[in-house]
Amino acid sequence: MKSTQVVIIGGGATGAGILWDLSLRGISAILLEQGDIANGATGRCHGLLHSGARYVAKDLETARDCLAENRIIKTIAPHCVEDIGGLMVQCPQDDPAFFEQWWRAAGDADIPSRRLNAEEALALEPNLAANILGAFTCPDAHVDVFRLVLANIEAAVGRGARFHTYSKVNSIQSADGRVRGVGYSNTLTGEKHEIACEVVINAAGGWAQEAAALAGVEVPVRCDKGTLLVLNHRPSSRVINRCRKSGDGDILVPAGPVCILGTSSMSVPGPDGLTASPEEINYLLQLGAELIPGVADARILRIFCGARALYVPAKVDSAGGREISRSYALFDHETLGGVGGFISIVGGKLTTYRLMAAAVCDCVAGKLGVQSECTTGKVPLRPVDDCKAHRRINELLPLPVAEKMERRLGPAVTRVIEAIDARPELAELVCECEMVTRAELEYVLGEASPIPAQTIADIGRRTRLGFGPCQGTFCGYRAMLAGFQTHRWTASQAAKEFSSYLHERWKGQALIQEGKQVEQLDLSHELYGADLSTCAYSGEPDGK
Amino acid sequence: MESNHYDVVVVGAGLSGLTAAGVAACQGLRVALVATGPGSFVLGSGYLKTQEILAAGPADELSEAIAFFCEMAQAAGCPFEGQFSSSRHLPTILGDFQSVTFAPRPLWNAEPRNDTSTAIVGIRELSYFDENFMAERLSDQARLLGSSCTYSARQISLARSCGAPTTTLRIAKRFDYDAGFRAELIEALRPAAAGFVRVLVPGMLGLCSREQQIAQFESELGCTVCELPTLPPSIPGLRLFHLLSRHLSKLGVELLQGFPVSKLQIQDGVCMELEVASPGHPMVLRGECAVLATGQHSSTLLGVDCNGHDEQMHPLTSSGSVMAGNLFVAGTALPGSSGSSGDVMEILTGHRAGSFAAATRGHYAAR
């Protein structure tokens, strides 16, 4: 049986951040994730690296946290951040008193901001509605969530930490009031495993209650659904917020080549099986169009929902062991009278993942008697890029391909260079929208990568393959062939994997009502025969 | 007659538009075909699937429409094979089999044949087609169908003539204009084909190669060559489009390619003019009648209150009356229809609309 000091449940930003933090403190840890990286809220969020601008008028503390973390993440993980800046746009429909309130609060929180008149704002973002009154600037940014999680894990794995995807924790063993280990099963193969450990951290986000139940304790979280629309290209080059009391559909975040519009907020029973209603989608589009009129006709690539795990203080008592910040909560179940060695972390934001991880790790270190300080705010997640590799990759590949790949892979780009040097045909593009070469694809599928992709969708999370307009219809097929050619799958496994991948991709498009993506989906259906079951199984007579 | 005055103006070059234009042109009418690119059938294999045939409705009319279409395709140099009473299993790009009633000749011979050894030949520089994947899948699937057909994978290299990597589109274009390349391809295929009755290659045998050219290729190679469907662009699909277009042009159809019809002028129940959104100023076409074969886009052209069509393919207003006596719709996902799709429906409705249109004349002249 494997053993370690700490087992972390949940491979979202929080779990990944904890793994990295622990590895820096020299505490051995294994992270278990039931799906692939960022399977939960992390992979289904807006990717806005908050500057605090959005919270400043109502919650100064959170705003300050966000601003501090915003600055830290920009320095420790620049390759995960597009530092594009943001605008708080003043719409004529909104309360002008709020604009002034916001401006004062931003000053109090030290959020660097400039006041722009309408003309200046429109000069920066010509697609904004012509009737806007003005805007404030703020240091919002986009953070690539998959890359951020990967970066944390890769860095941690580099220091000896372990990480398993498709590993669902389904039991927590305890004895004498303390956790002793966890049992988990591989969700792809069904294999069961156990790990002995001293501490178990519940970073299961929306699933936190279920995970806590395995240890026989409870955490007060409520799931809140948010729906997001992915637009095919970016109509703005900055994050666009609406300057008003936080509401629905008022943020547009340019994210790589696409742009994400959202979000709604709706209480739901759990994080699984979420879907959006047509009304919700139209409502979001309508709100988006109030900021940027072109959004009304923009092509939507995909619609998805995520569940925020909101912490709801049941009764605000000052029981020890419960440290409540404004938006996240850490439960040390030992001091709460539950099991020893079990810690839950819930709520918070993606932006504050590092802060949350630091709080958890301080607590863990205390329990394990390790003297340590959090250094995640100072240590860069990725070593600086290698100039030689940079030059070579630009010789080997056309500019946009080289640039994209370098951003994604960082130092690992040398692996790809070696591969292309050995087999020049690997320079071929597999995904033409996101500029993914066969070499990169084979790298993320191979054992040389720290967290090898198991499925076609995993490839997407590591490379953005299939995230473009075709939504995997063409590149997914090629990725399947690559999996077959590299002997990851047999032909029938490959076909099966592709069809389940495709169905998942179709699901994200099925909610789109009209426009070009509907045609794109039709094309995909037509190509792979969505409505026609392949007749191989129906045993029809042949040619008679 | 005025140069912009036609007996029938067909809008849209999907299978329905091409069929409708063909029906009218065969009756000696002056036809214009306005299109912005080919219809979506060019992305597919050209199979007319059995399920679609069975679902398409009235057998007499269907057989007449399909017969017309097959004749037209034959005359265009891209014949279809098959007959109503039978079907065969043809491969899909995922390596399954699909029941097909009619298919373009170069794709028709890939069905599992008992005790036949078949080579699937891939090209090393063409990574988006994998002969091993296909051979493994098709062998498995053939077994499920109870056939003892075996598919073996072979690979050839075209690096010298095509460079690497390459695509079926690039190969097909070379195939079209470069006789030297065709000879090289035969030489490369010869050893791979040795000992096999059939070779299956990815769809790549030319974008405008006619039946004779492919037959000649086969005879030089000395065995049956058959194409398999690939990811778009589908070479057999594009070939069908090109050859049908050329055929129509030969029949005298004026092909106005590149700009959409942006406006219909309907007056007192007659469609008077169609405006093509050409740069600068519109090109105005007059038709004795018009066929809108733009499928779901027809409703945009007709305006919001279009509500399906009557038996003669006249589009109807929301109150159920005919919009214009000389206006017809064809294609799949017609306004107000339940969105049945597929190439068979395209041909059927195209044939129907084309026939009604051809019989409707003199509206314009009468005024």
Place this chain on the structure above:
Amino acid sequence: MRQDDFAIDNCLKCSVCNAACPVFGVNAQYPGPKQLGPELERLRLEGISADTEWLEYCLGCHRCDMACPHGVGVSEMIAHAKAKHHKPLVRGLRDWWFARPGLLGKLTTILPAISNFALSMKLARFFMSKVMRITPLRTFPAYTKPNLRTPPARTSEDRARLLFFPGCFIRYNRPDLGRKVIELLERNGFATEVAATECCGVPAAANGDAAQAHAMARANVKSLVAGVDAGMRVVTACSSCGYMLKTGFGGLLKDDRELAPAVQKIAASTLDVGELLIAQSDAGMLNTDFQQANMRLAYHAPCHQKSQGIGRPWFHLLRQIPGITIEDLDAGCCGMSGTYGFKQEKYKISVAIGQELFDSINASQPQMVATECATCQMQIEHGTDFKAIHPVEIMLQAYNGKII
């Protein structure tokens, strides 16, 4: 949205544009319109440096847009990116010249004899090939005195007045063709005035010189607008000029609030000579006093004629001349694309593209090829033994009874 001018969102990635692209067909490395257009455009909007030398290899033939089933402005996207593309010095210098045929025209026409002599001199040709990277395998069209003028007004009749946009080729190389256009129009009852215009800007745009294209567009709009406001229609006899007047100015000057309305008006009033005459013919007003001819013609439709979306006016006009039989070659792009075919590194591609056209001309064995575009004519004469002339000349000859 601004970017929607290109309809980037419409792309379904079907590759139909690649199938239509002449360069894609003959060059195994050319990424093709799908990649250079909508795919890279998304990344350009993202701020990725998607610059690539391949942008220079686009002919600007618009075949990709015309073939696209989803209305994506592929070639315009490429042209935009091309304008921002960085070129090495020498190619940059050469293309600077190529962007300004008017300038070369003005210079050489001061003393046409001497400059034509210089253009044909061995030393000069050596210089052009080795230093300027201009292929020595082609000959430049000869320059002549730019003596195209508005003919004296006929006071006797009240004729519809037209504004003739000659373009560089007619102005500097073939003023005689310009006079023929005027004569042809006169025979059809029009009074023609030669507009005082500059180069249309197509060579500048094709060579990625946005500033020059822009300057030309502004100058031309300014000089045409008065006539158009007075109700005159603008005619062109060069398909590239026609295309530019109808759509190109709009693209170049879309941010110019002052000129935008004039641009619109000019676009709406511009007609190809053939387009004008076929309208006359439809109205029963074409002068059909043709003499009996006896000639077999082949017709090649230039890409920029096709991209005007006006059908095949000249094909139908020439067919009306008794004794003329004409075959539409329908053999794709000629591959010349103005200055493209002169560039050393593109010469091979240019000729390879033309091959299909050459083959079909050779198969057709006409007495002559009719085509509106001067550079198509050059390419046809370069690649075959057949003579290619402007349909205007044929039609005029038919009036004069000079066709064999």
